[in-house]
Every structure is written in C-alpha cells, then in structure tokens.
Amino acid sequence: MKKLIRLTVNDREYDVAVLPNQTLVDVIRYELGLTGAKKGCEMGDCGSCTVLMDGKPVNSCLVLAMQAAGRKIQTIEGIETENGLHPVQEAFVQKGAIQCGFCSSGMILTAKSLLDKNPNPTEQDIRKSLSGNLCRCTGYQHIIEAVKSVTP
C-alpha cells in the first residue's frame, strides 16, 4: 500500500505517495521527474545514482524512499544558482570532463561535497573521494583535472 511521505529535494518540499519497496532513485526520477540521477548498476557499485543526503553523497539506489523522509536531498538539478552553473559544473564543461555524461551528475555531486568539506584537497584526496563513482568512458584524468581547477 502506498504511504504519503514528505521529501525535501533541492530545498523544495514534495508530498509523494510511495510504495514501501520503491527506492529513492526511482521516486526522484519517476515521481518527481528529476532525471539527473541515473540508474546504472542499481547495486551500489557505480555511483551514477549519487545524490546528496544531508550533504553527504550516497547511492540513492540503496536507499528506500521511505528512509529518506525528513532528510535533505540534493540532486544535480539543485546545485545551479541564479548566477549560473555551480563552479564544479562549470569546470567539468571547461576541462572536457564530460563525455557521455552518464557519470557526470554523480561525479559533480561527490566532488561538490568534498570541496564543501575541504576546499583545498590534494589530488590524492580527490581520487579517493571519487573512488565510488565509475566513468564508463574512462575519462578520469579530465575529471580529476576539472575538480583540481576549482581548488584555490
């Protein structure tokens, strides 16, 4: 049976009726229409479904929508401001860090959460923090360079 839950996504509150066995990624994509988070492996391996939950990147394919009730969710659609793209998004465009784009939203969100916590990470810090986001185009070098270019 569907239950009504309140989800806070990109600072907007949604009242959504969800099934107990619906994952957060499915609700975000199919109920809210936010398709930035992708469905790749659906097993928590690839990171294409990454969203920020209370500021921390998580695999939204492993979170039940009902468990996300009351938590603050941010998706790739929510990090742009009136001033334009988020600096990490802008860097991905400038450095050619986007190829097919399937991993980009996850990569950008994970990198954003790293930079929010540590504005001046080493290359090793960047590589370690992105180790749960796989790029099927193997464009890792440009991705690392893009994130590095945002640091002071």
Next chain:
Amino acid sequence: MLLPKFDFHAPETVNEACQMLSEYGLKAKLIAGGTDLMVNMKKKILAPEQIISISQIRELDHLDVSGDRILIGAGVTVADLCESKTIAGYLPALGQGANNLGTPLIRNLATIGGNIGSARPAADLPPGLMAYGAEVVLQSKAGIRTLPLDNFFLGPGFTALQPDEILTEIRILVPPAGSGAAYVNIGIRKAQDCNLVNVASYFALDSNGIIQNARVVMGCVGPKPFRAVSAEKILIGQKPDIQLFEKAGEAASADSQPIDDFRSCATYKRSMVGVLTQRTLQQAWTRIKNQE
C-alpha cells in the same frame, strides 16, 4: 531492478523496534544503511515481508568514551568512524578497517552494526574489533545480553543473533598504555572490492617490554573471521622484534583455512596471511613506540 513486496516500519526507539521484531520474527529484517540488505533483496536472495528501519533511531548513534570503555552505537556509520578523533586516537586498527570499506558513498550509508551483523567472512571491521577484544550488546523484548565478538560469528551470514534481537552497541575496553594494534587488507583494487585477505593484530607490553597479551585475527581465510591462536602463543612472553613477527606470521599462515575461489588460490591467501600478520604486528609495534 525490482524489490520484493514488503511493509515498512520506522520505529523511534529500540524498545519499539524490539516489540516489532518479537511480533514478526523471521518474517522481518532490520535495515540501517541498507548497503547489504538492499543488494541481497535485488538479487532475490532475501525477500522479507516486513522491513524495520532502525536508521532513524537516535539512541543507536552515539560514540563515547565512558569510564574505561568506548561505546559505539550500532547505527554509527562507517564514514563517522573514519572521521572520529576517538577512533583515530584509541582504536586506529578499527579506523584502518573503516577507511578501507567499500567506497566513500557506501561508507556514508553503511553502519558498524550492519558490517558485523551481515557476518561476511571478508568484512573490514570485525578483525580490528576482535583484535581489541570487542563485545556486542544484543537487545530483545526479554532484555539485554552481551557477547564477546569472538563468539558472535557462526559462519558466512550466520551469527548468534536471535530473530527477535537487535545488535545495539559495541563495547571496547580502552586499550592500556603500552599496547598497539593495526589492520591491513589486500584486494585487487583499492576501492569497491572484496578483500582477498585481511588481518588485524593487537599486542600489549608489560613494564619490562614483554608481550603479555596478543590477539591476531584473520579474515577471508575461513567461514568467519577467527583468531590465529598459535601465532598468539608464539608472541606472548617474548620481546617484540622482526624475527618474532616472522615466526608469528608463519604460525598464522598455518592456522588459516583458505579456499580456492575466483578471487585467488588458497596457496596465495595462505602466504599473504603470513605477510599481513608481520605487517600488522610491525605497525602495532611502531604505534607503541610512538606513544613513548
């Protein structure tokens, strides 16, 4: 990928969760981080009718030093362990396990209680915890019992946890002065990998610099993480040095019971047990010397 149909419950307290478990018994599964259960449900290995979420229960989130004990709530995430100064200061071997578990995304979800409760023989946290002599607290409607972690694991996926019990807390005595521990794991990749072999070692020196207590714990080389008893015997009563660590490594190799599988052959795992035992003992010793 479809999940089985189930009802979802989100109790606010451990008592409420225990009440639900006693009602539903084997039909129910607890979910915290979900990084193990969700995958098993998607693979159709598990199909519980009732899911009881414990991730919103605040009384499972503590990480404190209380008197001579360190108390860790079962709901503490692996990322919290990585960032905790208490863990880095008192229990660095547990911190090493936490830092090597899964990926940053998984670590933000996965909990210490889940990593113990899922009882995978290759899990990253149990060897360090057992090396520190951790106890687990199991709560049910009937009351609370404690069990040494050594006696908690029964086999792959099997534990002493009864269907109506919840693992609520991990208790560890503050390691005494003159003791040190370390954890090392090896796998094919650095992240998102199942370990090939993992070892944690702990030892404590008396005032004369003699090893008075030692624990060596091996993962991936048996149906559950277990102690290398003959390695511990070799260490106790001796002064630490490289030759002694080598002998302990050989003994641990002999104690291990690895199997051939697609990850590697048993011969390789057995010889790596020896290498990792030596490395962990060496690191533990360096940590002791750095305290002085």
